[in-house]
Amino acid sequence: MPFKTILTVTGTHRGDNDIKLATKLCEEVGAHLSVLAVALAAPPPIGDYAAPISDTWMEERRADLEQLEKRTAAVSHLLASSAISADITNAYAEIGWADEIIGRRARYADLTLIGPELLSDGTLKDKTIEGALFSSGKPMLLVPEGSKPTLQPRKVMIAWDSRVEASRAVREAIHMLTAADDVRLILVDPVEGESHQGAEPGADVATYLARHGAKVMVERLPSSGQSVAEVLKRHAADMSADLVVMGAYGHSRLRERLFGGVTKSILNDLSMPVFMAH
Known part of the structure; x- marks a missing residue:
């Protein structure tokens, strides 16, 4: 939309x-x-x-x-x-x-x-x-200091892990994804299996995006001892992404807001525009 x-x-x-x-x-x-x-x-x-x-x-x-x-x-x-x-x-x-x-x-x-x-x-x-x-x-x-935000990005990186928050972020960003020239669907240390990320991790959501007309490529990356957030940030920089799309993980306990590890790491060290949905 x-x-x-x-x-x-x-x-x-x-x-x-x-x-x-x-x-x-x-x-x-x-x-x-x-x-x-x-x-x-x-x-x-x-x-x-x-x-x-x-x-x-x-x-x-x-x-x-x-x-x-x-x-x-x-x-x-x-x-x-x-x-x-x-x-x-x-x-x-x-x-x-x-x-x-x-x-x-x-x-x-x-x-x-x-x-x-x-x-x-x-x-x-x-x-x-x-x-x-x-x-x-x-x-x-x-939008962090020094970045060049746009709502018509040409290169977009999606941080994908098959959770509902990531699915929501992709759906909210669908019109930007379908208009982009290059969409990379990034999975870090994906786990195969129906209860995890499918027989071929990333294939289902790539098919979904392709049906909308997105030019999407799936990339499965090992963490190699680094944090997931570091792998995502490095890859976004390597591909010169205009935008990162990701789910935001966390929950409410009384009045305290608790963010998941990757979400917190991304929020604490932004280097490029990040589109988030919960």
Whole structure:
């Protein structure tokens, strides 16, 4: 399905580079840009010292809200000067619930874009990634500093392991995969068998993609003592991939988000645009 609405998140102390990047991607595919400006609220004071510092806490909240309104107005002015269709909303979110708030907003977009500026913002970055992956049902695109993102990639690498998350990522990216010139389906240490990756690992999904018109090639790689994440990153660099498509693995336990090993390694060391779905 083509991307018709792209969401990006900005903080109150961020620059405009992520929004400009999102604007270019929207221009590339004719999409609407939705911006969510977020300020994270500090938790209220508790304990013996709560009363004396409650006035300070309230003043901090008033300052946060004022800064959020200023940021919203500035982004609105920036969007008004662009040629694309766009809107902006804002949220003053308690840290513990920020991922849910962002995730609910992401449900009304086809893709959440996380650009270099947001990737450098520790807490807001984490909350945005968690919300986009676990609370929206939609994919996200992570764009590290120095990369050249595009929603019309010519060379795409798929990290495939036959799990449902990888299947979801492939389905969400299908229109990009069918338009690409070179799609590599990469399996690291694949295991044969019906309960694993089939009699011929990668063949079933390659056939599925070929029926959609994708120019796909299956490559089965040994890890040779390296981590799966390292093998994937090295191969993506070797083939000069414009985009990596992969499933994001993890689960929720109470309010804690836990990511699988490969997902965490990729998120912690991005070198090129990565398209993820959960």
